[in-house]
Amino acid sequence: MNRRTISKEKFIENVELHPMRQQEDTDIAIVGGGICGLATALALHRSEELRCLKRSVLIETLVQELPASISYFGCQVVTIKSDPLTAFPILHFRDGNSIKAKFVIGCDGANSVVSKFLGLKPAQYLSSCSILGFTNYPHGHGLESESIRMRRGSISVGRIPVDDKVVYWFVGRKWTPQDSDISKDPEMIRESALESTGNFPEEVVEMIRKCDIGSLILTRLKYHAPWDILFGRFTTGTVTVAGDAMHLWAPFLGQGASAAIEDAIVLARCLAQHLTRNKVQAPLQTYVKQRRMRLVKLSTQTYLTGMLLEPSSVIVHYLCLMLLMVFFHDMLGHTRYNCGPL
Structure with missing residues (x-):
């Protein structure tokens, strides 16, 4: 598949490019070809600061920046199972093929197959x-x-x-x-x-x-409720999620794509730091720990803002407004968050 014309189909991030086999082994598999999936693939190779309001332009820019060593498989992942011998995840595709990976990163959106595998609550x-x-x-x-x-x-x-x-x-x-x-x-x-x-x-x-x-x-x-993000189990073994698969909220703050790119940077940084020490599960646990409270704050501010727009009683609206004023008095503070360098 030409990487300049790739669609938002599911794709796999692989260190080496080689033909598809019935069961193929790879180091890191990224499920999902949206902003978060592309940004994660790119972040695993290098850091790039991108800011754009038009989603299609951002995705096209990310695709053009990806190195040729990344291979794409334009087929939907339907199930994930654990290998009984190694405990590594195996991705099963709609066309009958499968891939065994050391790591699986679910960037496959609101209806994420990876989120279901982790047992996360649906939006x-x-x-x-x-x-x-x-x-x-x-x-x-x-x-x-x-x-x-x-x-x-x-x-x-x-x-x-x-x-x-x-x-x-x-x-x-x-x-x-x-x-x-x-x-x-x-x-x-x-x-x-x-x-x-x-x-x-x-x-x-x-x-x-x-x-x-x-x-x-x-x-x-x-949306994912703030309490679901606070208590959600975002990693099991060597499987995790990012982007909308991890945190979905209404666009009241305009931070969906920004948070997805933050996920990509933090995840790539954690993988780079821990894999050099041959620690398999530690990078994902560190990633979830570093992201959780940032996501809880964003989801809470979004949830309270959304409740003001929902048909509710005057008391509920007043309570939401008071909570926003107390905990989010700087209404643009979330835009100045720094997730750190890659």
């Missing part, structure tokens, strides 16, 4: 959904480089420029049963966004009307 649904999109202004949008959020009743709208011509925006509203069908049709998604924002300023309506129709996504919001 829960909020009653809200988000419509996401980009709008291109060929002659420039003239907006300040800042994040703007507006709210009218139960509808929220946000926008932030990507550059001087492209603006990223979202519309948040309550999820309805019809959204399962709407989410499959970009034109219906746009119409839904326009209907939801009829009471907003004309510039917002115009931004949605002129959006890049191919960029539109409607998704129901899911």
Whole structure:
């Protein structure tokens, strides 16, 4: 598979490139080809600071930076089992092939097969959904480089420029049963966004009307509760998770991709430090220990922010607001976190 045109299919990180066999041995297997999977593969080779709001550009950049020694297998992992002799994990693919690895890193998203193997609780649904999109202004949008959020009743709208011509925006509203069908049709998604924002300023309506129709996504919001992250068993033997497979939260803080890249850096650092001492399970245990409280804080701040948008009693809203003010009075403090060098 051409590594410049790789899709978000499952892929395997291997030290050496060689043909697929019925059961193939490898040192480190990374399940998942999204931001976290690609960043982890890259971080295992070198450190690179990347910041981008457009997911497709970030993924493309990560793919282009990966060395040729990494091999990809575009087939879905369906089960994971432990080898009865070595206790190392064995990945079984949909096409019938399998791989035995010393380490497995699950970066396979919200419906992670690796998370299920570890016995982690599945993500829960909020009653809200988000419509996401980009709008291109060929002659420039003239907006300040800042994040703007507006709210009218139960509808929220946000926008932030990507550059001087492209603006990223979202519309948040309550999820309805019809959204399962709407989410499959970009034109219906746009119409839904326009209907939801009829009471907003004309510039917002115009931004949605002129959006890049191919960029539109409607998704129901899911999350891992803070207490699930606090007590979750994120490693067993030589298997662990990272990114959305480890911590999924609604995009209220805009830290999903950032946290995934942090996971990649910390995990690669732990593996590099411990494997030179021939310690097999220690690197994953250290990785989980270093990441847990950072993730608990992010998930708690996201959870409290989301509860303010959910239909609840005045008392619940007041309590969430007070907790945010007490424990997260610096509302942008999470963006200044430093996970350390690779």
